[in-house]
Amino acid sequence: MAAPKDPRPCSIADTLALVGEKYSLLVLREVCLGNGRFDQLVRNIGAPRDVLATRLRRLVEADILTKRLYSERPQRFEYRPTPAGLELEPVLLTLMAWGDRHIRQDDDRPMVVEHSCHHELIPVVTCAACGEAVSHEDLTARPQSPGWTVTGRTAA
Amino acid sequence: MAAPKDPRPCSIADTLALVGEKYSLLVLREVCLGNGRFDQLVRNIGAPRDVLATRLRRLVEADILTKRLYSERPQRFEYRPTPAGLELEPVLLTLMAWGDRHIRQDDDRPMVVEHSCHHELIPVVTCAACGEAVSHEDLTARPQSPGWTVTGRTAA
């Protein structure tokens, strides 16, 4: 799992090293929906139990999930998202919206999320500073470390 | 890659089936930065060449990338994002911001993205209808198909 060659330093790569393995983001989906028990996860995700156990260990270790005891006598645990885990929910929402748009262009979406404003949630990524929706042409990459060669719109 | 058991229908899972394999999103990162040539990708990502070739084929097939000829006589290709591919850029930005916040709490970010408003881009996911930043407590999941049991805040 270490560097095969010398990939460049990148927070995207580092984040994916934590949550980019198969099923990890689906675990987060379930846990955000409140389905945090092992057998629920197995059923809803369809992952092998051993892989799931491994993912859960890593996600707890990365402080994305916490393991909560919900029954003392037969020790039973439930996984819940930490604040850091909840901050990944926007990633899930954006992925879901993309799939809804590009994979099922018909209206057979398997789930709809409603916002507290009583409209269906259509997530839009905006710039915190100006509030505008972000589009590719408005972005300029500014590498902070050497090794980042960018051929496109790059500031000096 | 088919259903191992009966995972529930989900656009997150379907999208991850396209871009969730190892390196796929890093390929998209490079391509969005303008580094679309094979050897650049190998160097910048650090992936084995055969795996990269497989990923590129799948991403082209999924209409996330296109293969463009940039030199006739020695046939040379370059990969570029399609409109659908560009719509995944917000996912990358959100992952990057998460990593910057939670993995490197210090200020040694490897890259900063600047928005056309001349401020550093801090991506925020908002609701298209009301414009508010999305937070977990404001969301209600509304399953559209059977098989979705949600224990948390679910509308009837």
Next chain:
DNA sequence: ACCGGTGAGTAGGAAATCCAAACTCACCAT
């Protein structure tokens, strides 16, 4: 006490993937 059921995993070997390095093929430069 016994039987079946549930929840949370572990064990084991087959199947699929991944990895690194070497190789190909087509072209250009010296």
Next chain:
DNA sequence: ATGGTGAGTTTGGATTTCCTACTCACCGGT
């Protein structure tokens, strides 16, 4: 002729994943 580059493919071995079955602890009914 030799060397170099770009875009991959091949090869063979190391890792992971997958899936079924098993364990262990407990509970509920009879």
